[in-house]
Amino acid sequence: MLTSLIVGIGIIIILMLTMAGLSEITYQFFGRGKKLKLGVHSDEDYKKELDIEGGGKLLTELQNKGYHISAGCGGNATCGQCKVKLLTNMGSYSPTETPHFDSRAREETRRFLEEGKGDGYTRLSCQVSIDKDLDIYLPKSTLQVKKYTARVVKKIPLTYDKYEIRLLPFQDFDFIPGQYIQIRLPDDYAEEHYKKYSEQIRCFCNETGKEFIPYTPGIDLYRAYSIASIRKDILKFISRTASIDPRVQIENGGVPCVGPQCIKEYIQDESIWNLWVGDRIRFTGPYGHFCLKEKKHKAVFVAGGAGLAPVLALLEQWFSEGRRDEILFFLGERRFQDIPLRYISKWLKWQKEYPNFKFIPILSGAFRGDNPVDLD
Template structure:
């Protein structure tokens, strides 16, 4: 038996490794040429310490308290030289990937579809050469090289992990490098190079109500998360915590993938969503900004995990709203994006 271990480095790079039954994470990483920090490998120095966000494991009792205290262990801290997984795990490694001599994953694929969804949204589908070469956590992003240039742009997956066809929602920016390629030159069969996955914005275990806030093409990572939840339900893992998504756009015709949201609402009994349009001339039933539609019923007095992905003004407005309301969510994960740079920032 083998377990999949996601190693999340502090520079945003994620590397997936396989860990054999009875094997320590440190040994598995070294076997796959990922040099995790280590001085002793005997549970004495604490150099290999990380934080396990998800998964089951055994630390044994061979390590010293000076390397890992009982309090640290209770908080999910681990020593990778002693940690023997008994399930898939996600581990935060508090150093940059470059210090561990591990490269960001690189793969190639073929353009399978380019479709204009609205005046400001394009959907791109890429058939990967080898789906086994790409694993990611739902919500993460990847760099895509722009053909004919030496530039890349970064986009969150809207598809779920494990699909050979990766999909992305891309904002159509006038005179944008990627937008220009997709609207003017792209054709089915084009070759694309991708680098990643990256990012600390991804779906954690759901243990309390969840509020998802999406702005424009910031909907993409939530589609990936919801796809994964549907898959987990099909696998017999059912969660009844309420999940509510508020999806805001500037104009009526900027609303895209609503049919997908309807599908998720049918498939997941605990999922609801609301769409919001900023344009005052709109006849949409909910106008304004997402903060205008965050009522007490979805805030649960702060006993919620919040996921937020959108342009910087939206992220700043939501952060301000919580501060003004005196509400501190149990967890708050957010990602800002701008047209010409990677998504960034999670807290």
């Protein structure tokens, strides 16, 4: 009896070791251990061939190789920022990335995959699994994105739910007004937030038909913030908190959005809201092409909430360059107290000095007495 038991245990151990060995062999030859080539192409005949391992996501491999692709959602296919042009057929869209492409992009993809027409197609790099050699195209602006460190030097309250935060970069940082940076979130903030509020977030997702994806420890999370000034020695951006459930505001006990999964189109995170002066942070950038044209032109700016940040930078650039073309600035908020008073005096000053500039506040939840004309 004892002998049979020992023999049985031995057989089980041998089977487990055999399965582990086969798993490792499969991993090395067909999984992440498979040695592959990634060709990166860009403007001005740029080409670089990288040695990579198969089985991972394209976004991760590019970031690990020093190519800082914008990915505000942390690679969860919710922000749509990590689009990369593929020169190799890597399959069509996954269900989660399809909504991020319009009909024209889908038709270009179909023509390339089914008819072999065109020089490539675009996908979200966070959804591309690498199982063979491939070539991609990255614009020159992406190649210029680098990692930086900075220190928080000032935190100024603007309204009850918005702060202006200023950073002192440790390295020279060049950008064009209208661009944005991605700030790395400390893992402990997001993890603690999900431990505390995960059930409430899950319930709201179920009520609204949203997919709840729990936070995965160890994933680098970056959040995008537009630069709100033209100064390059001090970076300024605006942070705003918002409740995951618009029916229950934060001041009434609502749960703030933190990410990586966000119910709104923008991601609000407690980690940025709670930054202290003196904190050291890491960021990548610059990103984006929301910039003024060089030639003379009329302009209409529309902003609201934290989306005011890039418009602040573009307005500063407009007047610092002495432009005199017609410009309209529509600022949408709920009530007067949601308009940052810190900036109003500058806008009204510009309006008096430059007849072609008009500041037009739009209040969606105005009470009696909230009359925009009073700003004059």
